[in-house]
Amino acid sequence: MKKVRVLPPATVANVVCGFDILGFALNEPCDEFEVEITEEPGVRIVNLDEYNLPTDPEKNVSGAAMLAMLEETPDIKGCIIYSKKIIKPGSGIGSSAASAAGVVVGLNHLLGNRFSNADLVRFAMFGEKVASGVKHADNIAPCIYGGVTLIRSIFPLDIVSIDAPPLYATVVHPQIEVRTADARQILRQKVLLKDAIKQWGNIAGLVAGFLKKDYDLIGRSLEDVIIEPVRSILIPGFDEVKKRSKDAGALGGGISGSGPSIFMLSKDELTAKAVAKEMEEVFIKIGIDYHTHVTSINSQGVKIIHSA
Amino acid sequence: MKKVRVLPPATVANVVCGFDILGFALNEPCDEFEVEITEEPGVRIVNLDEYNLPTDPEKNVSGAAMLAMLEETPDIKGCIIYSKKIIKPGSGIGSSAASAAGVVVGLNHLLGNRFSNADLVRFAMFGEKVASGVKHADNIAPCIYGGVTLIRSIFPLDIVSIDAPPLYATVVHPQIEVRTADARQILRQKVLLKDAIKQWGNIAGLVAGFLKKDYDLIGRSLEDVIIEPVRSILIPGFDEVKKRSKDAGALGGGISGSGPSIFMLSKDELTAKAVAKEMEEVFIKIGIDYHTHVTSINSQGVKIIHSA
Numbered sequence: 001m002k003k004v005r006v007l008p009p010a011t012v013a014n015v016v017c018g019f020d021i022l023g024f025a026l027n028e029p030c031d032e033f034e035v036e037i038t039e040e041p042g043v044r045i046v047n048l049d050e051y052n053l054p055t056d057p058e059k060n061v062s063g064a065a066m067l068a069m070l071e072e073t074p075d076i077k078g079c080i081i082y083s084k085k086i087i088k089p090g091s092g093i094g095s096s097a098a099s100a101a102g103v104v105v106g107l108n109h110l111l112g113n114r115f116s117n118a119d120l121v122r123f124a125m126f127g128e129k130v131a132s133g134v135k136h137a138d139n140i141a142p143c144i145y146g147g148v149t150l151i152r153s154i155f156p157l158d159i160v161s162i163d164a165p166p167l168y169a170t171v172v173h174p175q176i177e178v179r180t181a182d183a184r185q186i187l188r189q190k191v192l193l194k195d196a197i198k199q200w201g202n203i204a205g206l207v208a209g210f211l212k213k214d215y216d217l218i219g220r221s222l223e224d225v226i227i228e229p230v231r232s233i234l235i236p237g238f239d240e241v242k243k244r245s246k247d248a249g250a251l252g253g254g255i256s257g258s259g260p261s262i263f264m265l266s267k268d269e270l271t272a273k274a275v276a277k278e279m280e281e282v283f284i285k286i287g288i289d290y291h292t293h294v295t296s297i298n299s300q301g302v303k304i305i306h307s308a
Numbered sequence: 309m310k311k312v313r314v315l316p317p318a319t320v321a322n323v324v325c326g327f328d329i330l331g332f333a334l335n336e337p338c339d340e341f342e343v344e345i346t347e348e349p350g351v352r353i354v355n356l357d358e359y360n361l362p363t364d365p366e367k368n369v370s371g372a373a374m375l376a377m378l379e380e381t382p383d384i385k386g387c388i389i390y391s392k393k394i395i396k397p398g399s400g401i402g403s404s405a406a407s408a409a410g411v412v413v414g415l416n417h418l419l420g421n422r423f424s425n426a427d428l429v430r431f432a433m434f435g436e437k438v439a440s441g442v443k444h445a446d447n448i449a450p451c452i453y454g455g456v457t458l459i460r461s462i463f464p465l466d467i468v469s470i471d472a473p474p475l476y477a478t479v480v481h482p483q484i485e486v487r488t489a490d491a492r493q494i495l496r497q498k499v500l501l502k503d504a505i506k507q508w509g510n511i512a513g514l515v516a517g518f519l520k521k522d523y524d525l526i527g528r529s530l531e532d533v534i535i536e537p538v539r540s541i542l543i544p545g546f547d548e549v550k551k552r553s554k555d556a557g558a559l560g561g562g563i564s565g566s567g568p569s570i571f572m573l574s575k576d577e578l579t580a581k582a583v584a585k586e587m588e589e590v591f592i593k594i595g596i597d598y599h600t601h602v603t604s605i606n607s608q609g610v611k612i613i614h615s616a
Contacts, residue, residue: 017508018508018512019505019508020505020509021505021508021509021512022512150509150512150513150516151509152509152510152512152513152525152528152529153506153509153513153528158513158528160512160513160516160525162516187501188501189500189501189502190498190499190500190501191498191499191500191501191504192497192498192499193495193496193497193498193499193534194497196499196504196507196508196534197327197328197329198461199504199508200325200326200327200329200504200507200508200511201328201329201458201459201460201461202460203508203511203512204326204329204330204458204460204468204511204512204514204515205458205460205461205466205468206512207512207515207516207519208458208468208470208515208519211515211516211519211520212519217460217468220460220461220466221460226501226504
């Protein structure tokens with residue numbers, strides 16, 4: 001087999017009290033990529049959408065990830081990436097991670113799954129470096145592993161899958177721009193020890209809640225006393241979205257990645273839909289365009305679809 | 309039944325990356341208390357050891373906890389506490405918590421377990437306030453619940469039991485004094501965000517390691533980049549004890565409570581005994597007297613023994 005179609009999913013990183021360490025994959029939206037092994041050396045990128053992303057592989061997120069992988073696959077000369085972005089760049093739900101993760105999972109499939117998931121994360125991080133200047137795995141890990149993933153340590157990389165009970169996610173993407181660089185810069189370099197203690201109590205509670213399948217504990221632990229109070233200022237309507245979502249039955253939630261998307265977790269689909277309605281009303285009132293997604297946690301990671 | 313004998317166990321709080329939120333109970337040592345319901349109003353304390361602890365109940369750790377409980381048991385006039393301390397005060401393995409937890413568990417047993425564990429923690433915290441001036445549940449929670457306990461939040465109190473695989477603990481108590489107040493004062497009020505992120509990655513990993521019964525993950529997560537580097541300076545030999553313990557096969561460990569005791573966790577008893585030997589050699593070399601305990605995690609909490 002020389003060609004494969006892959007659907008890498010959107011992901012939520014910086015899950016509330018799990019800033020920089022916890023993420024999860026969504027069932028929707030997904031990008032659509034095809035990876036084809038060729039005799040032509042190097043990586044060729046064919047864009048099938050309107051985003052005009054760079055076709056120089058070193059400047060393209062998928063391309064950079066693929067080049068890193070090709071360095072360790074001397075038996076492969078090159079490949080073509082057919083790229084159709086569905087996850088809007090800049091939305092805060094792991095668009096660049098999907099680009100990077102999708103193509104390396106695709107090539108690995110064509111190679112008979114020669115590499116481990118940890119290797120694929122390592123390759124895909126080269127794509128994140130092109131996107132944001134920083135090698136991080138917050139979105140890549142859940143995109144590749146599926147489900148909820150803990151990045152206990154980034155160097156050396158230590159990814160831990162956290163089994164979670166069924167959860168529905170509602171995501172709203174207000175059509176404003178929050179630059180990752182701005183969202184980083186606004187954070188203080190030092191935090192109060194007493195706040196840090198609250199935060200690690202909550203992340204411990206959240207991980208325990210997932211693994212014990214205790215929805216109430218998940219809800220009580222979805223609290224961020226360090227990052228959210230600072231970053232939420234960049235997202236108009238944030239506080240009202242959060243309040244109304246919880247009043248509508250959401251377990252809790254917060255900023256997705258570095259924003260501007262906001263996510264909420266619910267126990268069932270009906271609640272997740274009611275939450276979407278609340279979110280929409282807030283942004284209609286403020287007068288900001290938005291997209292909402294009602295979906296569930298994707299336990300599989302990148303979906304592989306064989307091409308003809 | 310009017311009288312009961314209880315054996316409240318020693319406990320380890322501030323478990324490495326779980327400062328202020330994570331503790332566990334040990335099978336040994338245990339204090340020995342008897343609680344007897346009387347017609348005589350108030351709390352009378354009878355010391356059966358050499359520690360000369362105060363017999364004024366308001367100034368006595370067990371007494372203060374019992375007085376708090378009696379306020380909510382109007383049908384009981386008073387009680388006598390027979391107190392034999394085995395866990396040395398000031399050792400850092402929850403001596404005051406054992407005093408407070410033991411007597412309230414004892415009285416609750418005599419009352420047909422009228423109160424929940426959460427209520428008992430609430431009463432026992434009055435004892436901790438007498439001991440250290442601060443109401444904290446780090447040692448009381450594991451002493452009462454048994455096993456590994458997470459205190460996700462102290463106000464409002466939210467205690468989560470964390471199932472763990474079988475673990476052996478080696479504890480060394482060097483005969484030096486580390487005052488809790490000094491150990492608190494030495495801490496910085498602010499910490500670097502990047503260190504806090506490492507810490508919450510590790511506590512998330514540690515909780516996941518316990519619940520997934522993954523010993524390697526437990527070992528990798530037993531790392532404290534915030535408290536231990538500061539506090540370990542107060543404990544001569546700390547770094548060498550830690551290094552030699554891990555070389556001997558311990559999963560990891562650190563300061564117990566605010567010291568001076570040091571604990572190490574191991575997968576099996578043989579390793580835990582080898583670790584004790586290493587600890588002893590370090591303190592023999594330095595010339596500091598010590599006690600060691602080789603024991604396992606107590607999943608039961610306060611042991612209840614019916615009196616004649």
